Amino acid sequence: MHSAKANTDAPLTILATMISAVHLSALACLLQFLCVLSSEVTIDAASGEIVSPAENDDHLSQPFCVPNKLLDGQISTCTAYQITTLNASPRRCIHIEALPPIDEDEKPLVCTNYPNWSDGTNTCKVYAQARNKDWCTKFGGLDYSGLGVRHNANQACCVCGGGNFQKPRLQIGDYVKVKFGKYQKCEQMRIVEYNLEDPSFSYVVEVTKECGRNVLTAVKNGVKEVKKEIQPGEKFHVQDDNPNLIEKHWKVELKKCRYGLAQQEFEFFPADEHLGDSGVVRIQHKLSGVNLAEALGGKTNEVNITRVFEDGLFLGSSDFYYLQIITQLFEGRLNKDGTPWSGPPRSEYVASGYFGEKEYSEVKSSVNDIDDMQFSMWAFKQVEIESDETAGLVDEHAQWLLRMTQSIGVDYLDKLPPFHLLDVEREASKSEVKARFRELSKSFHPDKLVNQPENKELFERIFVLLQNAYQGLKSADEAEKEKFRVQAESASQIFAHSQHVIELLPFHWTKIDDGTNETNGRYILNVASHINSTLLNVTDEVESDSTEQLWVTFMYSARCSMSRSVVGVVDLAARHLAQLGIKVGAYGCGLYKEFPIEKDDVLGVKSDPICSQFHRRETPNVHVIVETLPGKRRDVESGEFIIVPPDPEVVKDNAMFKYFYAAVPDGNSAQFLPQNFIDFAKAGRQVWESSHLVHKMRKEDFSSPDFISNISIVAFLDGTGLGETNEDVVSTISSSFPGLARRFVNDDVYVGIAQCGFGDEYADVNDAASKRYVDCSKLDVSRLPDIKIYAPNMTEGESLLRGQFGDRRDVQIALESLGNVIRMMIGGEDGDEVDLDEIDDIKEASDEGGGSCGNTQPPPPSDLDLDEIEGVEETPLLQMNSEEDTKAPPLAEAPKKPKLASPDKREKIDGGRDNKVRDSDRVAGFESRQQARRGGGKILGGGGGGGGGFISG
Secondary structure, eight states: OEEEOOOTTOOHHHHHHHHHHTTOOHHHHHHHHHTTTSSOEEEOTTTOOEEOGGGOGGGTTSOOOOOOEETTTTEETTOEEEEEOOSOSSOEEEEEOOOOOOOGGGSOOEEEOOTTOBSSSOBHHHHTSGGGTTHHHHHTTOOOGGGTOOOOHHHHOGGGTOSEEEOOSSOTTOEEEEOSGGGGGOOOEEEEEEEOSSSSOEEEEEEOSOEEEEEEEEOGGGOEEEEEEEOTTOEEEEESOOTTTEEEOOOEEEEEOOTTOGGGOEEEEEOSOOBTTBEEEEEEETTTOOBHHHHTTOSSSEEEEEESSOTTSSTTGGGEEEEEEEEEOOTTOBOTTSOBOOSOOEEEEEESOOTTOSOOOBOEEESSOOTTSGGGOEEEEEOOOOSTTTTTOOOHHHHHHHHHHHHHOGGGGGGSOHHHHHTOOTTOOHHHHHHHHHHHHHHHOGGGOTTOGGGHHHHHHHHHHHHHHHHHHTOSOHHHHHHHHHHHOOTTOTTTTOSSSEEOOGGGEEEEOOSSOSSOOEEEEOGGGGOOGGGTTOOOOOOBOOEEEEEEEEEEOTTOHHHHHTHHHHHHHHHHHHHTTOEEEEEETTOSTTSOOOTTOSSSTTTSHHHHTTTOSSBSEEEEEEEEEOEEEEOTTTOOEEEEOOOHHHHHHHHTOOEEOTTSTTSOGGGGSHHHHHHHHHHHHHHHHHGGGSEEEOGGGGGSHHHHTSEEEEEEEESSSOSOOOHHHHHHHHHHHHHHHHHTTTTTEEEEEEEEOSOGGGOOTTOTGGGGEEOGGGTTOOSSSEEEEEOTTOSSOEESBSSOOOSHHHHHHHHHHHHHHHHHHHOSOOOOOOOHHHHHTOOOOOOTTOSOBTOOSOOOOOOOOGGGGGGSOOOOOOOOOOHHHHSOOOTTSOOSSOOOOOTTOOOOOTTOOOSSOOGGGSOTTHHHHHGGGTTOHHHHSOOOSTTOOSBOO
């Protein structure tokens, strides 16, 4: 008989050929077609009859497969799957290192002593000792029944001609655990041979990973080092095939997913029961036949599978599952009253790691409720059946390399660690490195691009990088190989191999002068300039103006466990956001030699200027920012397309935009679940799209008709970056004003933001950048940040609060209240508004891993009523300028902070809001709007004195 591998995708023509080859009868043909969905069938070559695996000794370990749909049709029986983690760095598959079961006929017949036999004094081991070689003759036939021993040595011991003759229970190559001596705590040992020389059979076991207690060992020059007592390569014998001494240990690991690797293939079978929407199934390792639950120490063979996310929540949300196994049945357990225990068994999640771990290499189980963490989320990837159609499949890692060159440039690959570039484990052997290089060469070797000349230059670049990585990692000198690894890698780049998140490097940021002084510049994203379009086969030959690219930037510290624990779920969100045109990038604070970490800055958020400009003390911190892309024009003379740099002022304006994910610092990993992360990014995009509704005010705007004749709401911020302002409050004002402007987009309400500078005496009329700032000392601004409301025709604005804003909630509540009052007075309906509260108040799904690294900020207060705002603790005002401070210093001396008005100094806006406004300055429709505002109240009825504030309790 022979086996024919069934192919569920095989064309009928191939099937017919198979049938003809074995001369099947018509009935057998029908049976063959019906069973083509089976994973494996056996056909009798003589009779043409199908023999089920149960009737075939060669397939006793393989259940006969019945086609079935499991998990709402997502999984099919009779199909092999890989069980994968999320697309972390990198995605890994459950891998059981095992050999296929060998036929029992191939195992030797061996003799084993009766387990635990003793004649009352001596065991079989003593009888077998050389000095006792005549004991079997002298004492082997004695009757020990009077001592309670049923058998004598001649019956129980192999050395005396007795014992049990049987096949070994375990096979060569099996990983095992032993239950005696110093080896009990060793977890990685395997059987390397059978000892058949001695009368009594024994297993020869080899240790594959150091273990045991720590011992102090002398090395060269009198130096001592601590090593484990048992080192790899040490061998020992385990006599007697006794399960109380030695048992099989399933080595369930996480390794990089590899196409066609049998150790990573599993089959699913229905169990006897289903629980609601969750499925109870058996997951069987295809190579060894072991059930996954059993290999993980489960007390049953079933796995409980439930969905992680709802269908349609985001791209690919239906692909992820939780796996739970039963680890304790409580059989025989009684309640306190003596009645049988009726509670549920103990179940544990199957997990790829625990919070805080840097490397995930073993499959584990946890009793903790970690279902909101990436560690417990699994996906099932169908194994492609090898055929002519799959022979030309592009390697998944090769696809990733191409995607990176297209999204961020080929130079990015040169910055990757060599083992990431080759997609091998960091400690991969020379043979593994060589095999992987050959696999990738099939995709990128220039000689294979005869039909793709347009890609030749790009593929040559990639191939050279792969070749350099291979040459470095294959070095036979371990010291040299490790030196190459260290020199070539940034080992802490946690997104370096993410599928959809781009690991941003320092050269992707460009420092621009913000117009204040030489040292206080800003780093802006400039990824587009590093993409070599000549290597990307660009076919879009269309002229274009300068545009903007929205980014979500994930600023992290490699020392922060929270940052590492959300890599996979952030990658899921990035996959979805890519479809919306939003890119996700990650930058490691303090990772790079360009910005060395200072002693008092553990996370690198202060030492690294790219991170410090976001003014956050914790990691991760997340922002929506904007990259300004260059335009493209066709040269009249050459006809070639040339890059047109964007307007520097537009670049600076765009660089000022940032939308902060405020729910993260005091939240937990639930804030990074894909649906929450996506909602934040979409809200950031809406804020960006609404930002053009907010006027970027300059000096002349304060005397414009639009400002004078309308209700005006103006935020005053520190434009110098040197003031002592609350960054949380500033960020919330900047991100809330576009929503406020959109709310009144159909009304004559003026919304603007003014950046306070050093004062008019420092303004250079020839410097365009200095015109972006205003002299706030002449606008009655005595603290920053501040929000003022101006009634039509009035000189002085009213501060929204009588003191400084305490935190971001103060800003949100105050602006919401202000907007409601204005809407009540002027009537009409709101435009589409960004609902910031919906993003900020994301419900916490779990306390696991709560908080961010380095977070020293207080938690946000509970929702306040308007009457409670008065009770917000006031922080000291900014230090005000004295008369001596206001004297203009030499221009070469940079001021220390923006120039503000003294609290008791209230100058009138130059050319601004007199009590009488010329008719020519009125905005069209203003007269008709006045009639709707009678009884206007405090906001509309004239400038009140003092610093009472619009919301004053």
